[in-house]
Amino acid sequence: MLAFLARRALATIPVLAMVAVFVFLMLRLTPGDPAAIIAGDNANTQQVDAIRAQLGLEKPLLAQFGIWIGKILQGDFGESFFFKKTVADLIAQRIEPTLALAIVTILLAVAVAVPLGVLAAWKQNSWIDRTVMALSVAGFSVPVFVIGYVLIYVFAIQLGWLPVQGYRSISLGFGQFIERMILPSITLSVIYIALIARITRAAVLEVLGEDYIRTARAKGLSDRQVLVHHGLRAAAVPIVTVIGLGVAVLIGGVVVTESVYGIPGIGRLVVDAVLARDYPTIQAVVMVFSVVYVALNLLVDLSYVFLDPRIRY
Amino acid sequence: MADAPVLEIRNLGISLPVDAERKLAVEALNVAVGQREIVCLVGESGSGKSVTALAAMGLLPRGLKPVSGEILLQGEDVLKATPQRLRQLRCTRMSMIFQEPMTALNPVLTCGEQIDEVLRAHTQLDAAERRARVLAILRQVRIDDPERVIGAYPHQLSGGQRQRIVIAMALALEPVLVIADEPTTALDVTTQAQILTLIKDLQRQFGTGVLFITHDFGVVAEIAHRVAVMRHGQLVEYGPTEEVLKRPRADYTKMLIKAVPGMTPPARGEASSRPIVVSTTGLTKAYSEGGWLRKTRTISAARDVTLSVRRGETLGIVGESGAGKSTVARCIARLVDPSSGSVTLGGEDIARLSHVRLVPFRRKVQVIFQDPYRSLNPRRTVRQSLVEGPMNYGLPRDEALARAKGLLKLVGLDEAALDRYPHQFSGGQRQRICIARALAMEPELLIADEPVSALDVSVQAQVLDLIEDVRKRLDLAVLFITHDLRVAARVCDRVVVMRRGEVVEQGPTAELFRAPKQDYTRQLLAAAPGREWRFGETAAS
Numbered sequence: 142m143l144a145f146l147a148r149r150a151l152a153t154i155p156v157l158a159m160v161a162v163f164v165f166l167m168l169r170l171t172p173g174d175p176a177a178i179i180a181g182d183n184a185n186t187q188q189v190d191a192i193r194a195q196l197g198l199e200k201p202l203l204a205q206f207g208i209w210i211g212k213i214l215q216g217d218f219g220e221s222f223f224f225k226k227t228v229a230d231l232i233a234q235r236i237e238p239t240l241a242l243a244i245v246t247i248l249l250a251v252a253v254a255v256p257l258g259v260l261a262a263w264k265q266n267s268w269i270d271r272t273v274m275a276l277s278v279a280g281f282s283v284p285v286f287v288i289g290y291v292l293i294y295v296f297a298i299q300l301g302w303l304p305v306q307g308y309r310s311i312s313l314g315f316g317q318f319i320e321r322m323i324l325p326s327i328t329l330s331v332i333y334i335a336l337i338a339r340i341t342r343a344a345v346l347e348v349l350g351e352d353y354i355r356t357a358r359a360k361g362l363s364d365r366q367v368l369v370h371h372g373l374r375a376a377a378v379p380i381v382t383v384i385g386l387g388v389a390v391l392i393g394g395v396v397v398t399e400s401v402y403g404i405p406g407i408g409r410l411v412v413d414a415v416l417a418r419d420y421p422t423i424q425a426v427v428m429v430f431s432v433v434y435v436a437l438n439l440l441v442d443l444s445y446v447f448l449d450p451r452i453r454y
Numbered sequence: 455m456a457d458a459p460v461l462e463i464r465n466l467g468i469s470l471p472v473d474a475e476r477k478l479a480v481e482a483l484n485v486a487v488g489q490r491e492i493v494c495l496v497g498e499s500g501s502g503k504s505v506t507a508l509a510a511m512g513l514l515p516r517g518l519k520p521v522s523g524e525i526l527l528q529g530e531d532v533l534k535a536t537p538q539r540l541r542q543l544r545c546t547r548m549s550m551i552f553q554e555p556m557t558a559l560n561p562v563l564t565c566g567e568q569i570d571e572v573l574r575a576h577t578q579l580d581a582a583e584r585r586a587r588v589l590a591i592l593r594q595v596r597i598d599d600p601e602r603v604i605g606a607y608p609h610q611l612s613g614g615q616r617q618r619i620v621i622a623m624a625l626a627l628e629p630v631l632v633i634a635d636e637p638t639t640a641l642d643v644t645t646q647a648q649i650l651t652l653i654k655d656l657q658r659q660f661g662t663g664v665l666f667i668t669h670d671f672g673v674v675a676e677i678a679h680r681v682a683v684m685r686h687g688q689l690v691e692y693g694p695t696e697e698v699l700k701r702p703r704a705d706y707t708k709m710l711i712k713a714v715p716g717m718t719p720p721a722r723g724e725a726s727s728r729p730i731v732v733s734t735t736g737l738t739k740a741y742s743e744g745g746w747l748r749k750t751r752t753i754s755a756a757r758d759v760t761l762s763v764r765r766g767e768t769l770g771i772v773g774e775s776g777a778g779k780s781t782v783a784r785c786i787a788r789l790v791d792p793s794s795g796s797v798t799l800g801g802e803d804i805a806r807l808s809h810v811r812l813v814p815f816r817r818k819v820q821v822i823f824q825d826p827y828r829s830l831n832p833r834r835t836v837r838q839s840l841v842e843g844p845m846n847y848g849l850p851r852d853e854a855l856a857r858a859k860g861l862l863k864l865v866g867l868d869e870a871a872l873d874r875y876p877h878q879f880s881g882g883q884r885q886r887i888c889i890a891r892a893l894a895m896e897p898e899l900l901i902a903d904e905p906v907s908a909l910d911v912s913v914q915a916q917v918l919d920l921i922e923d924v925r926k927r928l929d930l931a932v933l934f935i936t937h938d939l940r941v942a943a944r945v946c947d948r949v950v951v952m953r954r955g956e957v958v959e960q961g962p963t964a965e966l967f968r969a970p971k972q973d974y975t976r977q978l979l980a981a982a983p984g985r986e987w988r989f990g991e992t993a994a995s
Contacts, residue, residue: 352557359511359552360572360623361544370571375562449562450607 142446145454149442153435160431161213161424165206168420175222175418196222209424218428219421223414228425231410238308239395239406241318245326247388250333255373255380257334258341262349263368273338280335285394289328289401296324306403325402329395333387340383344376351375377448385441389434458529459486460630460663461510461548465523468505468514468687479505479518480687487631487663492654494678494695495667496710498910499881502687503667507633509533510665511550512540528630545572549624551653553636555616559608565619566604572626587626594659595622595652613775614645618652625656632657633665638673642774643937647981650676669911671714672940675699675984683707699987713915714989715944717982719963722947730798731931732786732819732899733762737795737805739781755781757955758795763899768925768932770946770963772939772978778955779935783901786933787819788812799899817847820892824904826884830876836862836887837872843895854894861890864927865920882913889920893928900925901933906941918945939982940989943967951975 176193177184193199197208212219218228261273297305304321311318348354349372357371396408407426414422445452468480480502487493495503508514510525512532524531527548532540552558559568566588573584585604592600595618608616617637624632634653638646654677657664666677674681674695681698683691683706691704702708737759742752756778763769771779785792788804797805804815823829830839840858845851859869865886876884885905892900902921906914922945925932936942942949943963950960951974959972970976979985 352552352554353560355513356550356552356558356620356623357560357571358513359544359550360575361541361546362571362575363541366571366575371560371563375560377562451561451609 142454146439149439153432156435157428157431161210161428162206164424164427165209166202168418168423169202169205173418175420178418179222209421213428218425221414221419221422223417223419224422228421231422232407232425232429235405235407235410237310237406238404239392239399239408241311241322242325242329242395242398242404242406243388243391245319245322246329246391247333247384249326250330250337250387251384253330254334254337255341258338258380259345259368259373261338261342262345262372263364265346270342273342277335277339280331283331285328285332285397286401288331289324289398292324292328293401308402308404308406321402325398325404328401329391329398333391336387337380337383341376341380344379345372348372348376378445381444381448382441385437385444389437392433393430459488459526460528461485461487461665462526463506463510463523464526466506466509466520466525467522468502468509469519469521471517476686478521478687480509483523483684483687483689485665485682485689485692487665489630489663490658490661491679492657492664492666492677493680493682494674495665495682495684496669496671496674497684498669498710498912500686501684503684504635505687506684507550507635507665507667510633511544511548512537513550542576545624545629546576546627547629548631548633549627549629551617551620551624551632551634551637554640555613555620556608556640558620559616561608564605564607565611569619569623569626572623576627588622591622591626592618594625594656595619597622612645613641614648617641617645617649621649621652621656625660625662628660629662631663631665633667635667636669637666639668639670643939643983644774644977644981646673646983650983653677670983671699671711671911671989672982672984672987675987683710710911711989713912715915715918715940716989717940717943717967717979717985719943719946719967721964722962728764728766730762730764732933733760733798734782734786735760735796735798737782737785737797738793739778739785739790740793754778754955756785759952759955759957761950761957761960763931763933765898765931766925766929767947768922768934768945770934770936770942770949771952772936772942772949773952773958774937774978776954777952779937779952780903781955782952783821783903783933783935786899787821787901788815789821817843817895818898819901820895820897820899821901821903822885822888822892822905825908826881826888827876827908829888830884830891832876835873835875839876839887839891840872840894843891847895857894858890861893864893864924865890880913881909882917885909885913885917886920889917889924893924897930899931899933901935903935904937905934907936907938914941921945939967939979951978 174189176189176196176198180189180192197205209219220227221231224231257273261270264270293305296303303324307321309317309321354367354371357367395406396412399406399408400412410422411426414426446454463483463485466480466483467478470477470479483506485493485495495506497503505514505518509520510532512535514520520533525533527543532543535543559565569588569591570584573579573587579587588604589600592603597603597615597618603611603615603619608619611619637653638649641649650673653664656662668674678695680693681695682689683698683704685706691698691702691707698707699711702711737756738754739756740752740754759778759782761769771782773779781790784790786797792805795805796803799815799818804812807815837855837858840861841851841854844854844857849857858872862869862871867883867886871879871887876887879887905921906917909917918941921932924930934942934946946963948961949963949966951958951966951972953974958974959966959970966975967979970979
């Protein structure tokens, strides 16, 4: 097990190195000049060149890359071109709203989707099953921003139950925090509910066909015991896998939701940074995301050991 | 009440789904199990024996419905019982033991938990009392180390131990009736003997009535007080074991009993002077696991195996699961690469030939696999499966097709079979197709890896006859792998006994069965169920 962890930790090095090269080159190969954007529309060539020199962009690509990597290894993500702050500070400021939104969303999605999936599997081909699956297809098909604006229109504007937009830190009170979290997390969770419910249904359905389910029934256990203790427990591996992947994808997928609801999170930061060709910020955010992806994947793999005793590393 | 049967099935009818080949899975069935009695329900696949068992437990799959009759458990009709009442009855008054203990146990729960569940569902005992009870029942099913087994997961136990866990679950609350559905079919012969003894002993100790479902007349002879023979959902014959086995009345029963191969090998001609087709010397296949940052562990699936097969001869490899039989066969066919030793085919050592240089040799060795349901590609017609191999070796299509037609005739199938898909055939027919497919390559060595163990006994006899016939007609060398000593006795000229990857003993079949030299061979022969009944030889009369 420790050997497995060590191996996986070592394996992240080439992954991150590839991501670093890729994001660095992509940014420099795409059109757009950060110096020109900072200098503004009225600047002349000398001014732009001066800014470029100041940002260190006149150096050869390899040298720029070397400097960047060297600093990262010392834990320094550099300074934003555009926001005049260190990138580390920038991310630290924006991480809370994004993390909060992601956690609330995934909790909501799991709490709704897993029971729905189990129910649909148990009542296979019944109206319950068909309804759940129809909703699931709908959940996949409707774009996030449509759901977002419909929810805002109904619950914030027409009914006035919830605020339209904004974010309030949880440290300023849970009530205000959750009030502003409800609509964004519902919006974002729809597609995950659809995904997780489908996978849960399929996984449980497969397990329900197994011999040991018949054994459990032959023991005189109640339907609920059979379904939860034997069915769901044995179907856990694919369900946890899709939840894990869901969390990973979700962190990258908050951009639209954050924009619709005016939440000052990482998603918005990325949009702003890309528009301003703010290389250090984009590079740092992408690197942080890849570390999170790798870590989540590792967590999912580790969870298998607890979910299925046949799996040993 | 003393002599009243614990289970009485009266005029039972169970309907199949509308699109099935017949209307009723079970028709007008009358069978009873008395107290302290073992009744065997015998039949081939599709005879309705398992459906009957599931109906008694209230576990019929969707689509099957009881349409007539009653199933009385101590006088109470379980077909009329509410779901709650059925749950109460299960495990307390009637229990079931399943065929395959690996799949019958939940892989993600410990064995202790799974037995404990029975007690939690049906008793008011507290945790400590339940644990004591679980330990006691584990000792009763003769589990050596119950403290350890309680915390073990099913995959950490052997097949025999797993089946003991299933039996422990079934008997935990001492039900009056136990329904055992082929409980030893998935087990090795020595384990089977132990489990049969265990079931008999516990049945006597608890005074349980047992409805024992099997397709194996050896097992019937070993365990049954009375026998009910079923075919196509109907009762064909019903009576005391002695009666039915010695003086079967129904033709179907006679045929079934006759189809069971005897334990005494028939006399066979000498083949010792014929040329050797394939031979191995010191053949070893080792798997190693671990490596980087971990200790390497080497497991020998086959160790130092030396054998040879002559033209026109059938060499059997017998042994229990994990003995290395299939590994040896796969090394000879080069489906896996041997670790060391040699495999000589046509005068050349092929053990380490590269895959490119192996191509001309591939044609000479062909394999028939165990499960004809899985060894034919379901998306290809029989024609495609039969012509593919020869055409791959350069035979023009029309010649390959002509050969395929000839072979279908040889294996007893109609030419019309060519354009059909595997799922349109029965198991026995599919195995015939597999044999034709192997023969299409005009091999010198035919490897048959448990070719009949997935088949019903009557079909089994036909397929064995076919393999014998083909061997004689085409003068083939056959390497026949089986765990079933009766089958080995029937078709093999010589037999190699394997255990844990090594050859224990080899010699001419008749000699080895009559006077085994090694203890292990003796154990194996002694474990064959119903060995004192001379099936196959006398029952024909």
